[in-house]
Amino acid sequence: MKAIDLFAGAGGFSTGAxxxxxxxxxxxxxxxxAVQWHSANxxxxxxxxxDLQQADFRDAPAHDVLLASPACQGHSRARGAERPHHDALRSTAWAVVTCAAVHRPAAALVENVPEFAQWALYPAWCAVMHALGYALQPIVVDAADHGVPQHRRRLFIVATRSQHPIELRLPRREHVGAARVIDFQAGKWTPxxxxxxxxxxxxxxxxGRAQHGERFVAPYYGSGSGLTGRCLSRPLGTVTTRDRWAVVDGERMRMLRADECRAAMGFPEGYRLPTQHREAVHLLGNAVCPPVAADLITALKEAA
Structure with missing residues (x-):
């Protein structure tokens, strides 16, 4: 099976494939x-x-499955107040249609936040994909159900050139706690x-101490996990494009390191990242979790 990866970012879809x-x-x-580090890995x-909205997809090679993660910022509830640039971000989804129209691959997997389905033009987007001969099956997947130590709910649209939508038989794996990704001997701690x-x-x-003891994680910026954070036996909350999760260990604390965010996303240990922490976290926060992608693509192959 040959695949191409649009909006490839850190390479989570590619790694899963x-x-x-x-x-x-x-x-x-x-x-x-993103291209530099995707190429490195x-x-x-x-x-x-x-800019994929301006791309001539005749330059892309033939493929069996199209993988795509168009911009989610215009759809996510985390976007804040509505701003004009979000319209431009939402419109990146049309690049998927353009590419599919040129190559007509047997299948496509499109990832976004669940709010993508509430986009005013989502029915029109689906109608065009239908016109190209694709049956669509949207499913919402939590990465934690695929062994990723993070709760991360994402919408995956399974598009197949078939008369009816196909249902993927996805495994449900045991949840992994945040403790698996945290190295208490590393990092720069502060009181x-x-x-x-x-x-x-x-x-x-x-x-958090009263609820979980001396060691736990808590959102340092923004809200989430109530007022107490969460225990280390639970999967982490969603990793975002900016530092969010703090680790508390008694009277010291620090933010998650980039390598810990990498592990929380399900990337392999040796996966290369930018040396600048902010760039690394930004790439990871936008990525698809590789184990989720792997399970989806495997199920797609089995259903074909």
């Missing part, structure tokens, strides 16, 4: 940093760095009670 025995022959992204894949620490953070930590 490789785990499932597929060959990713072409990958594209508009951000040079997938040197056997041809790469293109371009919990240090000058400048916000009162709300200290209150959350105090409640």
């Amino acid at each position: 490789r785990l499932a025995g597929a060959q990713v022959v072409w990958a594209a992204n508009h951000w040079p940093t 997938h040197p056997e894949t041809a790469h293109a760095c371009q 919990v009670h240090r000058p400048g620490r916000s009162a709300r953070t200290l209150e959350r930590i105090q409640r």
Whole structure:
């Protein structure tokens, strides 16, 4: 099975495809940093760095399955107040249609946040895919159900050139706790009670201790997991494109390291990342979890 990966980013879809025995022959992204690191981890894949809304997909090689993760920022509830640029981000989904129209692969897997299905143009997007001969099966998947140590709910649209939508038989794997990805011997720790620490953070930590003991994780920026964080036996909350999760260990705390975020996303240990922490976290927070992609592609192959 040959695949191409649109909006390839950190390469989660490509890594999952490789785990499932597929060959990713072409990958594209508009951000040079993403292309650089995708190339470093997938040197056997041809790469293109371009705006995919302007791409001539005749330049892409023939393939059996189209993998795509168009921009989610315009759909996610985490986007904040509505701004005009979100319309441009939402429109990246049309690149999937353009590519499918050119190549007509047997199948496509499109990943986004569940709110993608609430987009005003989602019915029109589906109608065009139907016009191209694709039956669509949307499913919402939590990465934690696929052995990823993180709760991450994402919508996957399974598009197949078939008369009726196909239902994938996905495995349900045992949940893995956040403790699996945290190295308490590493990182730059700071005292919990240090000058400048916000009162709300200290209150959350105090409640977290009462609920979970001396070691737990809590959202440092934003909300989530209530006011107490979560115990280490549970999967982590969603990894985002910016630092969010703090690790508390007695009277010290720190943010998750990039390598811990990588593990929380289900990437292999040796997967290469930018040396700059902020870039690494940004790439990871936008990625598809490889074990989820692998299970979906394997199920797709079995259903074909």
